[in-house]
Amino acid sequence: MIILVGSNKGGSGKTTLSCNLAVILAKSDSNNDVCLVDADRQGSAARWHQERESADITPAITLIQKYDNLTKTLQTLNEKFTHVIVDVAGRNSREMITAATVADMVIAPHQCSQLDLDTLGELQEQIIRVIDLNPDLKIFIYQTMASTNVQVIETERNDFQSYVAEFPEFTPLKSAGRYRKIYRDVMSEGLSVLEGSNKQAIEEITALHQELFSHG
Numbered sequence: 466m467i468i469l470v471g472s473n474k475g476g477s478g479k480t481t482l483s484c485n486l487a488v489i490l491a492k493s494d495s496n497n498d499v500c501l502v503d504a505d506r507q508g509s510a511a512r513w514h515q516e517r518e519s520a521d522i523t524p525a526i527t528l529i530q531k532y533d534n535l536t537k538t539l540q541t542l543n544e545k546f547t548h549v550i551v552d553v554a555g556r557n558s559r560e561m562i563t564a565a566t567v568a569d570m571v572i573a574p575h576q577c578s579q580l581d582l583d584t585l586g587e588l589q590e591q592i593i594r595v596i597d598l599n600p601d602l603k604i605f606i607y608q609t610m611a612s613t614n615v616q617v618i619e620t621e622r623n624d625f626q627s628y629v630a631e632f633p634e635f636t637p638l639k640s641a642g643r644y645r646k647i648y649r650d651v652m653s654e655g656l657s658v659l660e661g662s663n664k665q666a667i668e669e670i671t672a673l674h675q676e677l678f679s680h681g
């Protein structure tokens with residue numbers, strides 16, 4: 466299965482989400498059959514992976530860096546690995562489009578801010594063209610860096626949902642990630658939040674994993 470983590474907004478949490486998903490999928494798959502593809506020339510996922518590898522953290526994740534047209538590479542990797550996770554740059558990149566044509570799902574992390582949500586229209590335009598080539602593609606919007614302030618949580622969630630509802634091609638995910646320092650702290654050590662001590666962050670990634678993968 467090819468999972469593309471992509472959106473048109475830089476800094477929306479794509480790399481953080483990709484690395485956390487890679488670890489939870491590797492932990493839940495007895496064969497540890499996960500490949501993370503870093504298709505962003507900034508190489509943040511590759512640096513995370515380097516930290517993980519040099520500290521001998523298990524489960525080990527396979528990482529590949531590949532740019533430009535990803536189609537063939539992803540098809541080949543998909544035969545070898547149960548899960549292939551693709552981390553791309555923000556913007557309308559060639560990597561994002563070529564990956565979307567062969568992906569099973571796109572997960573687009575978005576903050577509930579006008580600046581982030583404004584880019585959903587742009588994503589829709591690109592995705593509509595890709596769906597002609599890949600009609601089974603599912604597109605999920607994941608609310609990330611959501612507020613932890615109890616007085617704001619509900620209104621923010623409602624705003625997010627009503628905005629995403631304007632785009633019939635997109636499905637908002639029920640699970641959401643909140644703004645927590647732990648997400649930043651673990652990345653520099655090559656870890657996921659699952660390997661940290663913040664229970665709420667662990668629950669967030671676990672809930673996302675269940676929602677996406679619990680029944681195939």
Ligand SMILES: Nc1ncnc2c1ncn2[C@@H]1O[C@H](COP(=O)(O)OP(=O)(O)O)[C@@H](O)[C@H]1O
Pocket residue numbers: 474475476477478479480481482509555609610642643644645646648649652
């Ligand atoms: N849930 C979160 N809580 C707090 N900070 C986060 C969270 N997710 C990501 N970040 C931070 O936000 C910044 C952008 O995240 P990153 O994953 O690099 O985004 P992208 O790959 O979309 O550019 C990074 O500094 C990262 O540590």
Ligand SMILES: [Mg+2]
Pocket residue numbers: 479480481505509552553554
């Ligand atoms: Mg990134």
